[in-house]
Amino acid sequence: MHGTTIEEPAEMHDLKHPRPRFISFLLCRCPRCGKDKVFPNSILNMGKFAETQYECKQCKLNYEPEPGFFFGAMYWSYAIIVGIIITLSVVFNLLNLFDYAIAAIPIAIVILLPIIFRYSRMLMLYVVYPAMYSEQYHKKA
DSSP: OTTOOOOOOGGGGGGOOSSOHHHHHHTTBOTTTSOSBSOSSOTTOTTTTTOOOSBOTTTOOBSOSSTTGGGGHHHHHHHHHHHHHHHHHHHHHHTTOHHHHHHHHHHHHHHHHHHHHHHHHHHIIIIIHHHHSHHHHHSOO
16 A cells, blocks of 8 residues: 555546646636636626636536526625625724725725626636536546
């Protein structure tokens, strides 16, 4: 047993990420292969920033394994927004500018909504998908 290594299945060798998984997450790339973009449009395109690809063009991972899969992203969004509110409240309080927080925090959240939306979906793909849909996630295209 000593000195043995655990090998990945042969079909997983071609699904190696071209960069660290965390960087693939930040770049909004496929959680399985890390090559294709999850979102086809720029985050600055306010009319289309929410559009999500149907599947990865490289490894054919279906980004929505069941209807309503991304409804779970609302919980991630909520957690991220609560974190922003707490962090900004503490910062404004430490700077003795808490009176301004009432206007600044909602403005910051509105400005960050496209980012919050995208990373909530990315958390669903990187955390929930492999845990709940392991068979689909790990099968070869």
